[in-house]
Amino acid sequence: QSQSCTSALLSLIHPDQVHHNANPDRCDGIEFDAIAPDEKGHTFFFKGDHLWNGFSGQAQVSSAFFRELDDYHHLGHVDAAFRMHNREKHETHDHIYFFLDDKVFSYYNHSLEEGYPKDIQLDFPGVPSHLDAAVECPKGECNSDSVLFFKGEEVYNYDIVTQSVKERQWAHLPNCTSAFRWLEQYYCFHGHNFTRFHPVSGEVNGVYPKDSRHYFMRCLNFGHGGEAKVPKCSEVTLDAITSDDSGKTYAFTGHNYMRLDTHRDGKHTFPIARTWNEVTNGVDAVFSYNDKIYIIKGDQVYIYKSAAPSTLIEGYPKSLNEELGIEGPVNAAFVCANQHIVHIIQGRMMKDIDLSATPRVVAREAPLPISGIEAGMCGPDGVKVFVGSEYYHYKTPRLLAFSRILQEPKNITPDMMGCVE
Numbered sequence: 001q002s003q004s005c006t007s008a009l010l011s012l013i014h015p016d017q018v019h020h021n022a023n024p025d026r027c028d029g030i031e032f033d034a035i036a037p038d039e040k041g042h043t044f045f046f047k048g049d050h051l052w053n054g055f056s057g058q059a060q061v062s063s064a065f066f067r068e069l070d071d072y073h074h075l076g077h078v079d080a081a082f083r084m085h086n087r088e089k090h091e092t093h094d095h096i097y098f099f100l101d102d103k104v105f106s107y108y109n110h111s112l113e114e115g116y117p118k119d120i121q122l123d124f125p126g127v128p129s130h131l132d133a134a135v136e137c138p139k140g141e142c143n144s145d146s147v148l149f150f151k152g153e154e155v156y157n158y159d160i161v162t163q164s165v166k167e168r169q170w171a172h173l174p175n176c177t178s179a180f181r182w183l184e185q186y187y188c189f190h191g192h193n194f195t196r197f198h199p200v201s202g203e204v205n206g207v208y209p210k211d212s213r214h215y216f217m218r219c220l221n222f223g224h225g226g227e228a229k230v231p232k233c234s235e236v237t238l239d240a241i242t243s244d245d246s247g248k249t250y251a252f253t254g255h256n257y258m259r260l261d262t263h264r265d266g267k268h269t270f271p272i273a274r275t276w277n278e279v280t281n282g283v284d285a286v287f288s289y290n291d292k293i294y295i296i297k298g299d300q301v302y303i304y305k306s307a308a309p310s311t312l313i314e315g316y317p318k319s320l321n322e323e324l325g326i327e328g329p330v331n332a333a334f335v336c337a338n339q340h341i342v343h344i345i346q347g348r349m350m351k352d353i354d355l356s357a358t359p360r361v362v363a364r365e366a367p368l369p370i371s372g373i374e375a376g377m378c379g380p381d382g383v384k385v386f387v388g389s390e391y392y393h394y395k396t397p398r399l400l401a402f403s404r405i406l407q408e409p410k411n412i413t414p415d416m417m418g419c420v421e
Contacts, residue, residue, distance in 0.1 A: 007279055023050070023058060023059050024047055024048070024050055024059050025059070025079040026045065026047070026052060026059070026213075026217055026219075027217065027219035027220070027222070029191075029211075029212055029213065030047050030049055030192055031047075031189070031191050031192060032045050032046060032177065032178040032189055033046045033047055033048070033077050033078050033079065033080075033177065033178060034046040034078040034079070034080050034081035034098070034133070034134075035081070035178045035179070035180040035189065036081035036082050036083050036096055036180075037083050037096075038083065038096055038107075038110070039083070039094035039095070039096075039108060039109065041070035041262070042054060043055065043180075043182075044065070044081075045080065045216075045217075046062060046077070046078045046178075047059070048077050049061055049062055049063070049077065052217070053064065053065070055216060055217050055218060055268075056217065056218040057227055058128060059278060062078070064285045065110055066098070066105075066107060066112075067112075068105065068112040068117075068305045072107050077100075078098050078099070078100060079099045079100055079101065079131045079132070080098075080099040080131040080132065080133050080134040080149070080150075080178070081095050081096060081097065081098045081099065081128060081134065081178075082096070082097055082134040082135050082136045082147060082342065083095070083097075084097060084136060084147075084160075085098075085136045085145055086145050086319050087145075088145075088161070089160075092106070094108070095107060095108045095113065096108070097123075097134070098132065099120065099129075099131050100117070101129055101130060101166065101200045101313040102119060102120055102129035102130070103117040103118065103119065103120065104116070104117060104118055104119075104120045104122075104123050104124065105117045106123075109126050112288050118153065119393050124147070124149075124158055124163075125163055125165075126156070126158070126163075126164070126165035127149050127156055127158055127165060128149075128151050128156070129263050130151070131149055131150065131151050132150045132151050132152065132175065132176055132177055132178075133149070133150040133176040133177060133178045133179040133188070133189075134147055134148065134149050134150065134179060135147070135148050135179035135180060135181050135186060135199075136148075136181055137186070137199045139180065139264075141184060141199055141200075142157070142199055142200055143200070144159050144160070144161055144162075145159075145160045145161060146158060146159055146160060147160065148179065148186075148199060150175070150176045150179060150188075152175060153169050153170075153171065153175060154167060154168075154169060155167070155169065155170055155173075155202065168202075170197070170202030172196055172204060173188055173197055173202050173204065174188060174190040174200070174209065175190060176188035176189060176190055176192075177189060177190055177191075180194075180216075181199075182297060183259065183262055183268075184308075185265075186198070186199045186416075189212060190209065191209075192211060192212055192213065192260070193208075193209035193210060193211055193212060194208075194209060194210060194212045194215070194216070195208040195209045195210075195414070196208060196315075210271045224268060226230040227388075230380045230418065230419060230420050231419050231420070232419060232420055232421070233389060233411060233412050233413060233414060233417065233419040233420065233421055234389050234411075235388060235419075236253070236389050236412050236417050236419050237253065237374060237386075237388055238251055238252065238253055238374055238375035238386045239252045239253055239254070239282060239283050239284065239374060239375060240252040240283050240284070240285050240286035240332065240333075241260075241286070241376070241377045241384075241386065242286045242287050242288045242297075242334070242377055243261075243288060243377060243379055244288040244291075244293060244306040244357050245288060245290075245291050245306060246306065246307075247261055248261055248306075249261040249377075250286070251280070251375075251417060252286060253270065254282055255271055255272055255273070255280075255281070255282055256270060256271055256272060257269070257271075257275070258270070258417070258418065260416070260417070267417070267418030268418075275309075275310050276293075276295060276302065276304055276310050276312075277310075277312070278302060278317070279295055279297065279302055280287075281297065282297065283295050283296065283297050284297050284298065284328070284329060284330050284331070285330045285331065285333040285344075285345075285375075286333070286334050286408070287333040287342055288306065289335045289337060289340075289342065289355055290355075291305065291306045291307070292304060292305060292313070293306055293310070294306075294307055294333070294342075295332060296320065296328075296330045298328060298329065299319055299320050299321070299327070299328040299329075300317040300318070300319065300320070301317055301318055301319070301320055301323040301324065302316050302317045303316050303323075303410055306412075311421070323360070324342070324344070324353055324360050325353065325359060325360045325361045325362065326346075326351065326353070326362060327343065329344060329412060330344055331345045331346055331347065331373055331374060332344075332373050332374060332375050332376040332385065332386075333345065333376070334376045334377045334378045334383065334397075335355070335378065336378035336383075336397065337378070337379075337380070340354055340355050340356040341353065341354055341355070341363075341397075342355055342379075343376070345368070345373050345376060345385070345395050347369045347371075348367055348370070348371050349365055349366070349368065350365065350366050350367075350400070350401050351364070351365045352364040352397075354364065358400050366402065368400065368401060369403065369406050370385060370387065370392055370406070371387075372387045372388070373387055374384070374386055374387060374388070378397065381393075382394055382395040382396065383395070383396065383397055383399075383400050385400065386412075387409065388409065389412050390409035390410060390411055390412065391409065391410055391412065392407045392409055392410075393407060393410065394407065
């Protein structure tokens, strides 16, 4: 019934654009025409004249979001799409580019930019028409800000700055019908499967292909909890939160964690053990220091290299006493940028330990004005400590410990944690 209502509603909005292939179900196993996120981090999956907005939900007609695609071509499909990464050129950065036959469309905020559509050659000289897939590749992941275009067995590496094209063949990679950069990883979609690849060499590591229904959409009886629901913000509680030296921010709850710095790709939950293999039963506290992530569970400390893939330092886990000179349990822990002090919260006490000292011992301790702290972090805007679904904000750790004025708690918001109000 809900599908019929959706189709009827869309027919009222665009009666000339709803085709006979109404509301395909991607959980049936679909080969996507294109995948691309917009400037807000909403990911669109395209098939024929339909698209899916995000990793869950029903199909809708593409023209409900990108009207001019049908206005100009009436083709009912997209050949390829990507989101531009070019911070040096603000007039194109974060725009979505769609490719249809020999034309390219540029959208921002779901509005077609003036002067489009254009011939592909005018914006991307040397790139062929009738593409199969495209994906952006920022400098640092590729040698320069680039776009990878796929057509059959050919891969065209387009340098955004020099407008030069290098053509190559990655015979070991399946022919991609769509491609997607997500959380700094690259995925070639073919059939209802995907293969992860390196954007410079095309190298494939691991066991592939894998069924996309297990990873990139919520489907009953597939993957990471097909019944998973986005929690209400009033129900969110954190076990730990930290930001590493590269700016990656992680929030931990139960057996899962979420990247909070990836608003361009949306916020998504993953099992902790997927990234930190040896941590299989949740965490008590987490902090970052000197390009390493310290994970505390019970009376054990695990130390991992921050750089992907996260690798456990040899000789760990060690006891809290051996590593930090304290006994557990620990409720929260944080380190401020360019500092050597880890602030350990145990009940209503905060203990300061100098991580540059040997042996490590408690240098200072102070009572706290807040009880029930479960997580804490220090960022550019100060210290946040979390109690249930609320948090307290102080400019410095010293003010947290010694301020005579108890701050008013603030509520966790959808922007912070990807929850719903």
